[in-house]
Amino acid sequence: MKKMKKVKKVVALMLALVLVASSLTGCKSDKKTTNTSTKQSEDKSGDTDKSKEPVNIEILQYKVEINDQLQAAIDTYTKENPNVKITLQTIGGGEDIGVTYKSRAAAGDMPDIFNCIGPDECGRYKDFLEDLSDQPWVSHANAGMLDLDTIDGKVYGLPVSTEAFGLIANKKMFEDAGVDISNITTYDQLDQAFAALQAKIDDGSLADKWPMLKNVTAVQGAEKWVLGDHAVNVALAPEFKEDVFAAYNAKDIQFSYKDAYKDYIDLQLKYSANAKDHAGAVSVGYSDAVQGALALGSVAVIQQGNWIYNDVNTVDPKIAENLVFLPAPVKGYKEDSIFTLVANYWCVNSQSDAKVKQASKDFLNWLYQSDAGKDIVVNKFGFLPVFDNYGDLAPKDPLSKGILDYMKAGKVISAVFKGAPGADWLQQVFGSKVQGYLTGDLTWDQVFDESAKEWNSMRNK
Amino acid sequence: MRRSKLGFWLFLAPCLIAFSVVELYPMLSGFYYSLTDWDGISATPKFIGLENFKNIFTNEKMFWSCFGFTAAFAICSVILINLVGFALALLVTKKFRGANLLRGVFFMPNLIGGLLLGFAWQFIFTKIFPATNIPFLQNWLTDKETGFAALLIVMVWQMSGYMMIIYIAALQNIPDNILEAAAIDGAGGFRRLKDITMPMVSQAFTIGIFLILSNSFKLFDQNLALTNGDPNHATEMLALNIYKTAFSANDMGMAQAKAIIFFISVAIISIIQLYFSKKREIEA
Amino acid sequence: MCNERKISKFFKIIIGLFVAALFLFPMFMLLLASFKSQKNIFLDVIGWPKPIVLTNYGEAMKRMDYGSALWNLLWITIVATIIIIIFTSMASWVLVRYKTRVSKVLFYVFAISMLIPFQCVMLPLMSTLSKLDLLNPKGLIFAYLGFGSPLSIILYHGFIKGIPAELEEAAAIDGCSMFRTFWGVVFPLLSPITMTVAILNIMWIWNDYLLPSLVIGSNVQWNTLPLKTFFFFGQFSSRWDYASAGLIMSIIPIIIFYLAAQKKIIKGVVDGAIK
Numbered sequence A: 001m002k003k004m005k006k007v008k009k010v011v012a013l014m015l016a017l018v019l020v021a022s023s024l025t026g027c028k029s030d031k032k033t034t035n036t037s038t039k040q041s042e043d044k045s046g047d048t049d050k051s052k053e054p055v056n057i058e059i060l061q062y063k064v065e066i067n068d069q070l071q072a073a074i075d076t077y078t079k080e081n082p083n084v085k086i087t088l089q090t091i092g093g094g095e096d097i098g099v100t101y102k103s104r105a106a107a108g109d110m111p112d113i114f115n116c117i118g119p120d121e122c123g124r125y126k127d128f129l130e131d132l133s134d135q136p137w138v139s140h141a142n143a144g145m146l147d148l149d150t151i152d153g154k155v156y157g158l159p160v161s162t163e164a165f166g167l168i169a170n171k172k173m174f175e176d177a178g179v180d181i182s183n184i185t186t187y188d189q190l191d192q193a194f195a196a197l198q199a200k201i202d203d204g205s206l207a208d209k210w211p212m213l214k215n216v217t218a219v220q221g222a223e224k225w226v227l228g229d230h231a232v233n234v235a236l237a238p239e240f241k242e243d244v245f246a247a248y249n250a251k252d253i254q255f256s257y258k259d260a261y262k263d264y265i266d267l268q269l270k271y272s273a274n275a276k277d278h279a280g281a282v283s284v285g286y287s288d289a290v291q292g293a294l295a296l297g298s299v300a301v302i303q304q305g306n307w308i309y310n311d312v313n314t315v316d317p318k319i320a321e322n323l324v325f326l327p328a329p330v331k332g333y334k335e336d337s338i339f340t341l342v343a344n345y346w347c348v349n350s351q352s353d354a355k356v357k358q359a360s361k362d363f364l365n366w367l368y369q370s371d372a373g374k375d376i377v378v379n380k381f382g383f384l385p386v387f388d389n390y391g392d393l394a395p396k397d398p399l400s401k402g403i404l405d406y407m408k409a410g411k412v413i414s415a416v417f418k419g420a421p422g423a424d425w426l427q428q429v430f431g432s433k434v435q436g437y438l439t440g441d442l443t444w445d446q447v448f449d450e451s452a453k454e455w456n457s458m459r460n461k
Numbered sequence B: 001m002r003r004s005k006l007g008f009w010l011f012l013a014p015c016l017i018a019f020s021v022v023e024l025y026p027m028l029s030g031f032y033y034s035l036t037d038w039d040g041i042s043a044t045p046k047f048i049g050l051e052n053f054k055n056i057f058t059n060e061k062m063f064w065s066c067f068g069f070t071a072a073f074a075i076c077s078v079i080l081i082n083l084v085g086f087a088l089a090l091l092v093t094k095k096f097r098g099a100n101l102l103r104g105v106f107f108m109p110n111l112i113g114g115l116l117l118g119f120a121w122q123f124i125f126t127k128i129f130p131a132t133n134i135p136f137l138q139n140w141l142t143d144k145e146t147g148f149a150a151l152l153i154v155m156v157w158q159m160s161g162y163m164m165i166i167y168i169a170a171l172q173n174i175p176d177n178i179l180e181a182a183a184i185d186g187a188g189g190f191r192r193l194k195d196i197t198m199p200m201v202s203q204a205f206t207i208g209i210f211l212i213l214s215n216s217f218k219l220f221d222q223n224l225a226l227t228n229g230d231p232n233h234a235t236e237m238l239a240l241n242i243y244k245t246a247f248s249a250n251d252m253g254m255a256q257a258k259a260i261i262f263f264i265s266v267a268i269i270s271i272i273q274l275y276f277s278k279k280r281e282i283e284a
Numbered sequence C: 001m002c003n004e005r006k007i008s009k010f011f012k013i014i015i016g017l018f019v020a021a022l023f024l025f026p027m028f029m030l031l032l033a034s035f036k037s038q039k040n041i042f043l044d045v046i047g048w049p050k051p052i053v054l055t056n057y058g059e060a061m062k063r064m065d066y067g068s069a070l071w072n073l074l075w076i077t078i079v080a081t082i083i084i085i086i087f088t089s090m091a092s093w094v095l096v097r098y099k100t101r102v103s104k105v106l107f108y109v110f111a112i113s114m115l116i117p118f119q120c121v122m123l124p125l126m127s128t129l130s131k132l133d134l135l136n137p138k139g140l141i142f143a144y145l146g147f148g149s150p151l152s153i154i155l156y157h158g159f160i161k162g163i164p165a166e167l168e169e170a171a172a173i174d175g176c177s178m179f180r181t182f183w184g185v186v187f188p189l190l191s192p193i194t195m196t197v198a199i200l201n202i203m204w205i206w207n208d209y210l211l212p213s214l215v216i217g218s219n220v221q222w223n224t225l226p227l228k229t230f231f232f233f234g235q236f237s238s239r240w241d242y243a244s245a246g247l248i249m250s251i252i253p254i255i256i257f258y259l260a261a262q263k264k265i266i267k268g269v270v271d272g273a274i275k
Helices: A002-046 A064-080 A097-106 A118-124 A136-140 A171-176 A187-202 A224-230 A233-239 A244-249 A258-270 A278-283 A286-296 A306-315 A317-321 A354-369 A371-380 A398-408 A422-438 A444-459 B005-033 B051-058 B061-093 B099-111 B114-131 B144-172 B176-184 B189-200 B202-218 B221-226 B238-247 B252-283 C002-033 C038-043 C055-064 C066-097 C101-115 C118-131 C137-161 C166-173 C178-189 C191-207 C210-215 C225-232 C240-274
Strands: A055-061 A084-090 A113-115 A162-170 A215-218 A299-305 A323-326 A338-342 A345-348 A412-414
Touching: A055 A064, A055 A097, A055 A354, A064 A084, A064 A354, A064 A371, A064 C225, A084 A354, A097 B238, A097 C118, A097 C210, A113 A354, A118 A244, A136 A354, A162 A171, A162 A306, A162 A398, A171 A187, A187 A215, A187 A258, A215 A258, A215 A286, A224 A299, A224 A422, A233 A258, A233 A412, A258 A299, A258 A444, A278 A422, A278 B114, A286 A299, A286 A306, A286 A317, A286 C038, A299 A306, A306 A317, A306 A323, A306 A398, A306 C038, A317 A323, A323 A398, A338 A398, A345 A354, A354 A371, A422 A444, B005 B252, B005 C066, B005 C101, B005 C118, B005 C137, B005 C178, B051 B252, B061 B099, B061 B144, B061 B202, B061 B238, B061 B252, B061 C002, B099 B144, B099 C002, B099 C191, B099 C240, B114 B144, B114 B221, B114 C002, B114 C225, B114 C240, B144 B202, B144 B221, B144 C002, B176 B189, B189 B202, B202 B238, B202 B252, B202 C101, B221 B238, B238 B252, B238 C118, B252 C101, B252 C118, C002 C240, C038 C240, C055 C066, C055 C225, C055 C240, C066 C101, C066 C137, C066 C178, C066 C191, C066 C225, C066 C240, C101 C137, C118 C137, C118 C210, C137 C191, C137 C210, C166 C178, C178 C191, C191 C240, C210 C225, C225 C240
Parallel strands: A055 A084, A055 A113, A215 A299, A338 A412
Antiparallel strands: A113 A345, A162 A299, A162 A323, A162 A338
16 A cells, blocks of 8 residues: 555656656757758758758857858858758857857867867867868968968867958048148157157147047956967067967966066057056956047057947948057067958867768858858858958958058058967966056056066966 | 645645755755866866865865955945935935925935846946046045945945835834823934834844845846956955956855855854844844 | 925936936847847938838747747746745754854855855856756756845844744744744745845846856756847847847836835835845
């Protein structure tokens, strides 16, 4: 009797559990089955080739800015290749993509196509990197474009695009002030141009045309990647002779160009709203400087890269058309150049099924090498080509054009920050310490000495 | 049916299984990882014994300054939130028109998630405050002290409505006739509050202090969204420091070791707090 | 005397309104921003929108895929809450009624786990869930049961302690199984605290970002509102115009829920905290 009851109880509970569980799975598998069934019917109607088995690819990336365009590209591709289904997952702001990748890696469930750049990251994700050396695009890559993701002669990543950063200026403001900035090649010329513009602002003669204009520059002290990842190249690139791997292999850093960094930041601070009290710069973020200050016409120059074009454009298209690159001067090295970098790399998960890997490679190859793909990459994403077979294709925005001009003139410096001991050193150590300088808690010497010490201890772990 | 062992485990099973899988087991494996140099990705972490703990006590000055910042923050928010919550409760339990509406308004910040809340307040501190051109309202997120204050404001804004609700219930449990009798005996408003009202809600104070204490120590979302620890780690709290160690420095082993120190300290503090609160309750 | 009262009442209302204004100010700014153009937001952040832009909502709705994101979130929140209620109430009941050392220890294990920060269990959690093939909505709900258990069990535990056991014993003598005793006799008595547990869990799950972002993984068709809202915060830039409209739209359902349940919420939170 007692036993019967127990059995009953067990059965009742199990039933409840099963009910709940099945309602869950039921709902989920519903969606999946509908998806596959539609796909199968497409298969039957369109493609009779039996060798083309259905493949599912997952892309996990972080550039929200190209999400819609990438999705459109995927739709185009999957229409041509109905056996391929591609899921695009884009991780928005607020969260670091690294956290997502790491948690997916911990789960042993890395996406089929993901982003991974530089020796540091590649070393960490080496178990997931597929050798792409045999891909057709490899031979077409422009010089140096594959280096960051090349280990022991093997290519592991397809470069997403070339980008550049430096000092970006609204040239119309300088024109209106009667200051010529078309031939600036030295730090001092830059300083004089800024001073001349600031003088015009202060005496009120620009108030008619640029009523909001108050300062020449704005320093984005809230963005540790602006101070760390990007600006730090002013000190690192000359020390390591523009060689990422020299930086990557360096146990110590001398900061022999620390004065160049200091002068570079001080130049921007000198003509900013925070010239007297630097602390205020710490609350100036990317959108304050780009969409707030530059796009509204309240400053003329900020340190940024070509990616800001769209953001300025959504606020004020006229100002966006007037943006030009000024050199980011590295005193004692090259004062007439801008910094170039590879935005990121597309990598293929080596642990995916063979046919998924092949399909992923095919898709990337289509995206960067087919005519339709090239058009999307250049005209929809707005990316600068990194391959030599793009013909005349080039983005139309003034900043991208500017980069091409600097490249043609050979006035570029290769950024080396990917050779530093990880994002942790760039942002949590160096970027943070520069913030400490801005708030007055640290001197420049402390910034460099302590950062060098950290570099050494991170490398010798 | 009485006390069948099978029934006990059967009723407990779903919760226990889920809890063990998502919390207990990961926590216990965290203990193991704290003794390794795991980077969070590698499949074969190296066992390094108590190296991580040794490092925390000898080299990690930043961890301890975050610890101090967090502890100071917890103390201030416990005091402030409970005070404000109690005051709001006193206010809305007075009978006047709109009291119910006010309750709703004060409770509303609880309905918004921490990250969104942090972004919304960042917007206020960095855009709206400066736009007023009042010197006092400039540069709130640019140093340790005002950053601390900003975090505190956000926390008070969010949590005092919650505390208010708890205190309202306690206040409503006080029989009206006691207060009236005291008033007739000539006790002034402040004395009635101090000698009658406060002792009678002391149990609610115990709960309030525990909730705020553990919440402030664990605070992460608001910290990340509002200041992200800037400038130069001055406003970095413990949970964020652990997070950065794990995901930015790729030192999962160290992060787990920090988490264990953090967990043990909060547990000790909570137990001490409960001990003293209970003692006070009995005396009162 | 009478006048004095009136004056003090007047002051209370003034203070109340003032504090209320402080509390509502951030929401109000967000609401204003949602009717501004991106340029207007940067140009004049505190002022009235000019021109008033009504398209932000439509655009945000489209970009967030609002309907399906809302539906996903509703579905996950409701199912998870129901499951939490069913299983934690059952667990708490036996933990209270079986006065053994095991139940005592288990209860303390649940309670103390509330002090563990989520970030510390994240990576091991991911590998465990993956091994169990639970990186999907089903796993998300399973994880919510696990993470929701401690608080809910503490709440139920405290409440059940206050209920006399005689009724249950009578039911048992009448031959009811343990299962029927619980659902027929005990559970209906728990309804006040069930309300509390429901509300606290709904509020938490509705706003949760990190757990779904990790556990939903590649099942993008299951993206919830908080995940979609973050689409407006890009690698570099933020679309504050769409983001503010998106934020308002993800708060609205929970405000409607709140208004509908205001009395019960207030009562619910109180029961939860005091017991």
